[in-house]
Amino acid sequence: MLDRLDKEFAFGREALDVRAYRQELLSSNIANADTPGYKARDVEFSSALAGALKQNGTASNSSTLKMAQPVSLSTSSSLAVTSQGHMSGTSTLAASGGSTDDYGKLAYRVPSQPSLDGNTVDLDAERVQFADNALHFEAGMTVLSSQIKSMLSAITSNS
Template sequence: MIGKLDEALHFQQSALRLRAERQQLLASNIANADTPNYKARDIDFSAALKQAVSTAGAPADGGLTTTAPAHIPGKAAGMTASGVPVLYRNAAQGSVDGNTVDMDVERSQFADNALRYEAGVTFAAGQLKKLLAAVQGQ
């Protein structure tokens, strides 16, 4: 029974986890808008979601292995916590200090991602309500 519930919500779980990681990257870009030589970062969401859904149950540590049980698993450089490669956004307009953050792009991407995250939460809540109604026999 638990396996069926997990299967039913796996897509939404993966999408929400990736949206949260992307939101952190976008917030980092906004926070570093005035940092010299900072390069704006993002992920390819659709490719990451395809990878997350196709590799269900695979370890998401970015390929790192621990050599002792006391070691804390980490993430590879240039990867998010779930093992998605972090990409650098090309600058639409160059700046003197080498910073590639375009605040208009970052704000619009941040707002778009936040709306899509909320839509995902709403959709997952609807799925849970349907599953609960099915379990209760309503």
């Protein structure tokens, strides 16, 4: 029974995981807009989703997807503290979905207007991509919520 529910929500869950991962990349690009030499990165949603579904076996419906893992906190690397007022940064958050290796290779953006300092972030384009991705994430959440409500309605109906 649970495997059928898992298969029902697999596509939506993977789509949301890829959208969330892409949002992290776009946020990183925006945050590093003034960093010299920073190369803007992105992932193509359709190929990343197809790769994630194929990697997890959902594309052929041969097996179920692993359930999304909760966010985990680790203390792997530490930041250099150069002043007494700096906080030591030793905590990092891990992605909540599956492994981001399932989403394919990251691609570097080709800049439309190259910068003299080597930074390839076009802030206007990044903001548009960020808003577009957020809108698609919200639409995916709406569809997934609708599926859950439909299932709950079918389960609780008194016919």
